[in-house]
Amino acid sequence: MPEVAPIPLSRLTTLRTGGEPARLVEVHSADELIRALREAWAVGEPWLVLGGGSNLFVGDEPFDGTVVRVRSTGIEELPGSRPDTVRLRVQAGHDWDALVAETVERGLAGIEAMSGIPGTVGAAPVQNIGAYGQEIVQTLIEVELIDEATGDVSVVPAGELGLGFRTSVLKQHYGSVPERSAVILSVTLELERVGDGERPIAGDQLRSALGLDAADAVSLRWIRDHVLATRARKGMVLDAEDPDTWSAGSFFQNAIVSEAFARTLPAACPRWPMSPVLDPVTVIPLAAFDGILPPPPVEQREVKVSAAWLIENAGLSRGFRFPRSRAGLSTKHTLALTNRGEATAAEIAELARFVQSRVAAEFGLVLQPEPVLVNVEL
Template sequence: MGVGGEPSLIVDAYSREQLVAALVDAADDDWFVLGGGSNLLAADEPFDGTVIRILTSGFAPIDGAPEGFQRVSVEAGQNWDEFVAWTVAEGLQGVEAMSGIPGTAGAAPIQNVGAYGQEIVQTLVSVDLIDEGSSEIVEVPAAELGLGPRTSDLKRHYGEEPIRNAVIAGITLDLRVVGTDPTPVADERIRGALSLLETDALSLAEIRDRVLAIRASKGMVLDPSDADTRSAGSFFNNPIIAEADARRLPAECPRWPVDEVVEAVQVFDLATWDGQVPRVAAPASRVKVSAAWLIENSGLPKGFALHGSRASLSTKHTLAITNRGGATADEVAALARYVRTRVASEYGITLNPEPVFVGVEL
């Protein structure tokens, strides 16, 4: 976003060994691990602590994938889009719809990044973690990370501590081997996002090109000459609310069902069991609704800014808060607070911010 003060100390880690050493050295002080910085809002005041910047890079095919797939190991500091471009060139399917997402590979599992029908949970096998207070790197299966809609046990949600405080050193993915020729797009969500018919055939490269074009049209591909791209991407998460609450919203508000996971296993003590199986009540249905629609229909159009502020909503997408040039973190936060207040007042829904905040409160 181009805002924020300077930390007392920046330590660059170009290897896993340097990363572990930096974490050990900073253990008794305030510290913060930085990837690409694309999903970050730091306060204007200097950070009185150590910022550890992960600059590890590289990826390589490894053994262990099931038939028809290729397993790939990726370093946490690897530029994400460069890695996606390589998978497309190699004919490996699974992350092509996430083309153009800024940042590093290590950040991908933290909020289960996704776009246009794909999420990292669909391909993630495991992550290499350094738990807080440890100097060991452990491999943790993806199933143990609590991955959900834009969340995981590793994510520091606004106002909350992560369930597991750890640093990612690397990730491992299983990608389907499909080649570089056009093939029918099997994923219904990708077809819908790209306006494809069920019979349309596209290569991975063509999917990537279309995704990049869509993202650019929304100001979501970095362009130094375009102030709409000086943002943290989507500033607010799409709210997930009860279906009953969603029915009270105007019919034109976009919404999507959220898959529920029902625990199917019941355990009974045979010594006392009466032979009856109690009915398991299904959880209340939940719905994800469009934060962008809520913002715009609260009377805040694209390009909206508070009087005299150098921060504004993007002129292309109301979900992004942008730095129009010389903005401060306080100006960004003030606009975010105003947006939250308007949406809560109009629809009774509190929007939760998506970026990681350092020293900023809403």
């Protein structure tokens, strides 16, 4: 388990911010990861697990603790629950998009719409990554993890991870600690064997994003290629030559609000119900029926609303930045706060706070950051 010379986290994160850690360890297997974490936990020092660095916003000050950089890779094929499925157990440090490319090559369906998402496999369940109607919760079977409280390793079913919209019991939300402090060692997914042929695509969101009708049939390869092209147009595929991709992806989460609050927003604001709208069914015993139907129950559903629309309609256009600041909104996608070149974390935080204040003033809604914030405040 080699300890390497510390380097600034700005060189290891896609937002390109972060000071130098006191100690940097690179691990290349689950066993090395377990040993590194147990050592850090035993001395009680601050610790940070780093995969692809794509969902982190790190402050400018040095990190006074151990950073464990996870480089473990590998895919193990296991029997699925049905003849037409297969399970893949993937090591935490495996590149997520490399995994997606491998599944498409093998003709395995279930994660192809999540092509181009940066980061590592171990980070994927932590915030239940998703794109275009696919989320990892739909294919995740279990994770192997190590708990900080006990140092024990266990296999945890997906149903015990509290997976929701960009969240889980493992995620450290801004201003809070995770419900369960643990680190993922491996992830097991169950995917469907569909081959490389064309087939109709389920899911309105994916069809809409790709311009498909319900009857259109396409291959997994076609979906991957078009998702990558769509994300690239938005600056959401990492490119060392494109400052629009020097970001943590979507910096703010799409907001989850009540239907009542959503009705206070302009009708043009895109929104998506978080649960299906079902016609209520009322059963009345015939002997008790007096000819009058009771009013249907009032159910308060939650609605997801577009943070990008709120930002743009609060008067902040793509490419916005303060004079002389090296941080700015992406010129392609207002949800991404970008490092235009040597920006400090303080500059990016200043921009984030301004975006929050403008949306709150215009629409009465405080946008929440999606990345994990380390040594930095908004």
